[in-house]
Amino acid sequence: MKKILIFAIGLFLSMGTVVAQVKVNRGYGNPSSEAARKSSTKSHGAALAVKYGVKAGVNFSNMSNDMTFDPSFSIGTGFHVGALMNLHWGQRTASSLPGTGLWGLQPEILFANHAIKSGGGDIKLNYIKVPVMLKVYPLSALSVEVGPEFSYLISSSPESMKVDGATVKVGDCKGFNFGAGVGASYEFGFGLMVGARYSMNFTELGKNLKWKNNSNVQITVGWLF
Template identity: 35%
Template sequence: MKKLFLGLAIAVSSLSFAQEKAKESSSSVTFGVKAGLNVSSINDDDSKAKAGIYGGVFANIPVASSFSVQPEVLYNGMGAKDKTYSSVKLNLDYISVPVMLQYNLLPELYVEAGPQFSFAISQKVKGDGGSVDVDQAFKGFDFGLGLGAGYYFEQKFGITARFVAGVTDIAENNPGDAIRNNLFQVGVAYKF
């Protein structure tokens, strides 16, 4: 619960700071939607990457002529496949709140970096025999660091790519090596 409040406090303080700076900037805040493909994995020798989807909303808040803060709220379908039995999948569904700091290299091209706070909404192992909840085996919170880029073909439509490296151990009561999420996203974005 403390991590949830910490994540929300960081997001709110970032938004507050960004809104103050945006008032000083000549550009206005823009809102948008984004969606695309996730390729996720966990750092476990018995697993391999699995495809999923993501989608959500964002606000782009200019803080200077080339800098902006972009908080987002996304659904992220993450997890991994079993290396031996490819029909067995670990499905980890999160509501993620990335807060990305963006720098425009060109008016259409940006690079970004920032934290991502993720809150589990479903944790299941799915196989040929159905699915089983594994909420007790995994933590409800995940923290990661993202690095990405994007290009807007027009002022409103663009493509995005991002890698998020997990920092926290997602396994509950894990005596061994930390199990972390890793995520690569590619998708499209549209600003209103």
């Protein structure tokens, strides 16, 4: 599983080199002049706009439990920060700039801290995440997105805790997790991006610990360059 995560991160980094030759000056709406439009179309016939960005925000996370005892889980607040690459294909109309069409793809690499409240205290899970979001643009700046999330749980705390009379070694929870996300975002013409995403993990945290960190709401602000 580690190899899958490493491959996903490597793919994210290598895509920047592959698509660098088609990077364009992206905007929403028509160019300021006919000459600029013709120049853009002639130089970038692939109609692909590529932008890089950074993002950060807050996470609201919860957990499901398939054990016999009741941990009394409830929503906790964490954070995320990371980088992304935004690829946007096509043109809205024949005179639109490249990167205003219907389809896009957005791979990301994030550090995410998920906090979950429980009857035994707060649980904190730190992940390296690689979401790969397929984006559909009903408007040139507004997108809805869906895609897989590959993540690796790098640390968890506290080391152990008592919940409903049972001792749980939370600190032993590390490893690969697979999930999916769905959300929406809006990209302003001057670079600001805002968005919201719901994601869930399908993988149990431990071999003998049937907990899933499967309810995460992400509120994000970012900047596209």
